[in-house]
Every structure is written in C-alpha cells, then in structure tokens.
Ligand SMILES: NC(=O)C1=CN([C@@H]2O[C@H](COP(=O)(O)OP(=O)(O)OC[C@H]3O[C@@H](n4cnc5c(N)ncnc54)[C@H](O)[C@@H]3O)[C@@H](O)[C@H]2O)C=CC1
C-alpha cells in the first residue's frame with residue numbers, strides 16, 4: 336500500500352498535481368485534503384482508470400487526520416500565491432500559520448511520512464515544519480524536503496532556448512534557496528557541458544532567479560505558476576517513490592533540506608555556506624529519503640558572488656521560519 340496525501344489539493348497547483356499523482360501507478364491511495372472542494376476533485380479524479388483509490392477530505396469530521404493516517408508521502412501546496420508586486424516573503428503572514436497547522440497534523444498522525452513542502456516562502460516554511468516536528472519529538476531530517484524542482488526545470492528550459500540543446504537532457508544544478516537572489520544557478524556545471532558568453536550567463540541567471548515573476552506578471556493577478564509547478568512536484572514525488580518504495584538507487588533531485596540530514600557532507604556544506612542550517616542542492620535519494628547531499632564542487636567567481644549575496648537573505652528567512660509562534664500567524 337502506498338498512500339500519498341495532498342494538502343491544498345483543490346488549488347491551482349493541487350488539482351493538476353493530484354491528476355499527475357493519480358497517473359503514477361506506484362500510488363495505491365490518493366488522499367486529497369483542502370478547506371474547500373476536495374470531495375469534488377476526488378470524485379472527478381476517481382474515474383481515471385489507474386490503481387490509486389482517491390478520497391477527498393474537508394476539515395470537518397477529522398478530515399486532516401483521516402487524510403494523513405498511514406500516508407507514506409505528503410505533498411503540501413496549501414496556501415496563498417503571489418500577486419504582481421509581492422515577494423514570496425510577503426506570503427509568510429498567511430502561509431506560515433497554514434503550514435504550521437498542517438505540520439502539527441503530520442506530527443500527530445503521520446510522523447513517519449516523507450513531506451514535500453511547496454507552499455511559499457519555501458525558505459521559511461521548511462524550517463517551520465521542522466520546528467513543529469522537533470517540538471513533537473518526531474523530526475527525521477532525511478524525510479523533509481522543500482520543493483525547488485521548478486528552479487532546475489526552468490534552468491533546463493531557459494538554457495536550452497539559448498544553446499539549442501534538448502531541454503529534456505539538460506541539467507543545471509541550482510543551489511541556495513527558492514526566492515530571487517537566493518536562487519543560485521551553477522551554469523558552469525551544466526550537463527551536457529555547454530559554454531555561454533558572460534552576457535548570456537548573466538541574462539540566464541537573472542531569468543532563472545526571477546522565472547516565478549514572469550508567470551506572476553503574465554497571470555496578472557490570477558496567481559503564480561501552477562501547471563509547471565504541478566509537473567515539478569509530481570516529478571519530485573515520483574523520484575521519492577522510486578527511491579523509497581521501489582528501492583531504486585542513484586536518483587538525484589534538487590531540494591531545500593536541513594543540512595543535518597547528511598552528517599558529514601552536510602556539516603562540510605554548512606561551513607562552506609556561512610553556517611546555514613538549510614540549503615538547496617542536489618540530493619541523492621535512498622531507501623530512507625536523503626542518502627547524500629552533493630558537494631558544491633568547483634564554481635566560478637561570478638557564482639561565488641551570487642552565493643555570497645544569497646547567504647544573508649537565506650539566514651533571515653530561516654530564522655523567521657524557525658521562530659514562528661502562534662501569535663504571528665493570521666488565519667482565514
Ligand atoms: N515551491 C515552488 O516552487 C512553488 C510554490 N508555489 C506556492 O504554492 C502555494 C499554492 O499555490 P496555488 O496552488 O497557486 O494557490 P491556490 O490559492 O490556487 O491554492 C491553494 C489551495 O490551498 C488551500 N488551502 C488554504 N488553506 C488551507 C489549509 N489550512 N489547509 C488545506 N488547504 C488550504 C486553498 O483552499 C486552495 O485550494 C503558494 O504558496 C505558492 O506561492 C507556487 C509555485 C511554485
């Protein structure tokens with residue numbers, strides 16, 4: 336039995352993500368939780384002829400508990416998206432409370448599950464989840480993931496538009512966090528190798544860092560990336576299932592994680608990034624979640640400067656998330 340729960344399943348990301356998870360034949364039960372419309376989304380998806388049984392839950396009648404109980408994997412796209420002119424950090428006031436309450440449910444009803452956090456600001460919401468799990472003494476750093484897959488998907492797409500390479504084949508490590516200057520693409524490590532001019536690198540870097548803004552602007556008040564994010568979330572969830580259910584070795588995905596998940600390499604990386612407790616980088620997945628956090632490797636002077644700029648902002652976002660208390664959260 337492989338139960339996957341989606342929290343925020345009726346939203347712009349939640350619905351297409353749930354559709355893609357319903358198409359994943361490794362999933363046998365798909366539990367959809369939201370404060371609105373989840374039974375309808377579940378009824379609709381339930382007609383698709385793939386193995387997963389789909390159930391929908393609202394907060395009434397212990398819906399969160401029922402959605403979470405026995406979940407192997409939980410994906411969280413619950414929360415409000417940006418409008419033009421907002422930063423991801425502007426979402427903290429509302430989303431911090433939502434994520435904290437969902438994390439409390441996870442601590443109580445599914446403390447052994449793998450948790451993928453999509454809700455923004457990811458740089459802060461991941462520390463919120465970790466602090467809640469720590470408070471309940473159920474924290475396992477190898478199982479908590481901030482979803483940054485969309486950054487590498489964008490890096491593959493945008494760099495291929497310049498180079499003409501096949502976007503399906505191109506991989507660019509993107510490190511740091513998930514907001515503007517904290518998104519640090521390492522174009523010098525692009526695979527297959529590719530050389531770009533200084534100007535191309537600067538333009539590409541900026542586009543990858545602010546790719547989210549392109550969508551927010553184009554949607555003109557109707558939200559942020561949903562379809563590309565659903566694909567990114569489904570890809571990451573599929574990789575976690577491949578590694579933890581099917582036991583496939585050597586899968587590498589990027590994610591924003593707690594560096595203590597990999598004692599040796601994590602400690603090394605922590606000292607290389609100014610003592611940050613959380614950082615996004617390529618992760619090798621294993622049967623128990625995070626198997627190995629990859630090294631940063633050789634980077635150019637330009638990339639070192641980007642990293643130096645990212646570190647102070649990341650530090651503030653991490654502290655803000657870790658300090659979240661009942662009083663600084665707003666509810667619907
Ligand atoms: N990590 C990433 O790369 C990305 C993250 N995001 C973030 O994902 C989040 C969701 O975005 P959208 O789906 O576009 O928003 P949306 O507003 O379309 O959907 C959010 C859903 O969350 C639900 N919700 C609100 N409070 C809830 C609660 N307490 N429990 C359960 N569900 C709750 C809402 O009812 C709604 O259905 C935003 O915070 C957005 O910034 C968006 C794109 C990329």
Ligand SMILES: O=C([O-])CC(=O)C(=O)O
Nearest residue numbers: 417455485547548559560
């Ligand atoms: O830009 C946003 O607010 C949503 C997001 O995180 C992204 O698209 O990368």
